[in-house]
Amino acid sequence: MLKKSLLSISMIGSILLGAELNIYSARHYDADFEIIKKFEQKTGIKVNHTQARPQELIKRMRLEGDKSPADLFITADISNLTEAKNANLLAPVDSKVLQEVIPSHLRDKDNQWFAITKRARIVVYAKNRGVDPNLVKNYEDLADPKLKGNLLVRSATAAYSKTLLASIIANDGSAEAKKWAQGVLANLASKPKGGDRDQARQVYAGDADFAIMNTYYIGLMKHSKNPKDVEVANSLGIIFPNQDNRGAHINVSGVAMTKSSKNRKEAQAFMEFLLSKEVQEMLTNINFEYPVRSDVKLNETIQSFGQFKEDQLPVSEIAKKVQEAVKIYDEVGFR
Secondary structure (H helix, E strand, C coil): CHHHHHHHHHHHHHHCCCCEEEEEECCCCHHHHHHHHHHHHHHCCEEEEEECCHHHHHHHHHHHHHHCCCCEEEEECHHHHHHHHHCCCEECCCCHHHHHHCCHHHECCCCCCEEEEEEEEEEEEEHHHCCCHHHCCCHHHHHCHHHCCCEECCCCCCHHHHHHHHHHHHHHCHHHHHHHHHHHHHHECCCCCCCHHHHHHHHHHCCCCEEEEEHHHHHHHHCCCCHHHHHHHHCEEEECCCCCCCCECEEEEEEEEECCCCCHHHHHHHHHHHCCHHHHHHHHHHHCCEECCCCCCCCHHHHHCCCCCECCCCHHHHHCCHHHHHHHHHHHCCC
16 A cells, blocks of 8 residues: 555656746755755656745745645654744645554644654763663753763754753653753753754764754765765764663754645655655665655664664653743743
8 A cells, every 4th residue: 555655656756747846945964955856857757946944934834824825844853844834824635645654652642744754762871982772762861960071962952952851751750851951051061052963063072971862964064075074983882772761862854735725636746756665765875864654764874873762652742842942942041
C-alpha cells in the first residue's frame, strides 16, 4: 500500500503538468534546493521557493490572509510549527502516506503539520581535555551546581532552547522545570551568544567543557569546507541524555499545508514526496538529520554518533508547553 502511494507522485505530475506550487520555507540547506529540483523534474510542477526566518514568514502569512500565495510552510522546530497553527494559518491534510510513514508522536494530532526530519538535542563535551562525560547523564544534571561556570547554551529566545525547556515541563512538571532553568542560568560560562556551532567553537577554545547542541550541526561541521570547524567537531564527545529513563529530547523539521493554499493537490504531492525513501536519504546524507522513515540507512557520520533511546512523548504535547517555557525563562531572568 505504501509503495503504491509513493509511486503515485509521477502520476500526479502528469495530471498536474503546468501547475505551480508556492513554498514558504525557513530552512536554508543545500539539500532542500536539490529536493525541489528533483520534484520539478519528476512531476512537471513549477516550485516557487520563498525563504526567510520562521517568524517573518508567519507574520507575512498573517498579513496576507486568504490572499497569501503560500501553499506550504516548512520550518525547523515544533515551536514554530505550533505558532503557525495557533495563528490559524494551517489546514489539516488527510494523507494515508503521511500517516503510514510518520510515527504518531512526530506529527500534529490534528494532522496540521508533519515531521520530515528529526534532530536530537544533545550535550557535547571536550573529549580531548579529559573531561568526564559521566558528569552529565540527564538533562537535569545540567542544572547541578557542579557545572557552575562550565556550561554553554544558546539564548533562551532561541526556538531550540524554548522547546527543550518545554520538554522538561512536560516530563518533570512546571516547578522542577523552573528550578532547572534557574540552575542552567547559574551554570553558564558566559552570556549566551550565537548558534549551536558557536557553542561548539567555545568548548574547543576552552571557555567551558559542556554545551547543548543539535546532532546535525556536528555532522555539518565534520564535513565543513573550513578545516577549523572540522577540527572543532572532531574534538567533541557526544552525550545522549536520559538513556536510563525517558530518552533524549527529539525536535523536528516539519511541513504544513497553509489554510490559504490554492494548489492543494500539488502541495500534498510535495509533502508526500518529502517522505519518500529517496528524499529521506537525501536529507540524511546531505544535512545529517535523522530520517523520519524507519527503513532509511543512516550514513557513516550519523552512525558515528552512536545509537540512542529517544523520548517518545508526542512532540505535539511538548509544543503545548512552549509558551509556559517562555514565561519561565522570563521569570528567572534567562534571556
